[in-house]
Amino acid sequence: MPARQDEFERIALPLTRGLLGFARRLGLPNGSAEDLVQSTLLQAWRKFNQFGPETNMRAWLYRILIHLHYEQARRARRRPVTISFMETGRQAPGTGRDSRIEESLEVREALDRLPAEQRTVILLAVTEGFTCREIAEILAVPIGTVMSRMSRGRQALREELLAEPRGIGQEIR
Secondary structure: OHHHHHHHHHHHHHHHHHHHHHHHHOOOOHHHHHHHHHHHHHHHHHOHHHOOOOOOHHHHHHHHHHHHHHHHHHHHHHOOOOOOOOOOOOOOOOOOOOHHHHHHHHHHHHHHHOOHHHHHHHHHHHHOOOOHHHHHHHHOOOHHHHHHHHHHHHHHHHHHHHOOOOOOOOOOO
């Protein structure tokens, strides 16, 4: 058992920083992202006997993380919606914010408005550097589906970022 534990720690634990960054880019608050990564590592450890030497550990862990994320999202949709009556004020564009930060926030908000499937594919490709073939393996979908989601997601981002700026409270579609 200790040899197997050492092997798991040697190949899985160095990937935790990347998993955490990806979980945050999925839009999770810091604590939730950390919980998701912990759950991912726990599930990976429990199923480590299924891990073969030819398996891509990085892709395997991301697949577990995404599966757990979708599972949590399904559970959250079943809960009643709560609405805050307190509106937080937003700073108007161009009033003291660095333009790069503002652009970064616009991209982040545009990404957050994408359907989850498109956002996940784009994040895996752009921020994590996975190939379409690896993404297809991670998500357990055909490569054509990955390419389609990537194309539609990029087009939606393009349209979103070129659109007129919205005021507070305006939503897409």
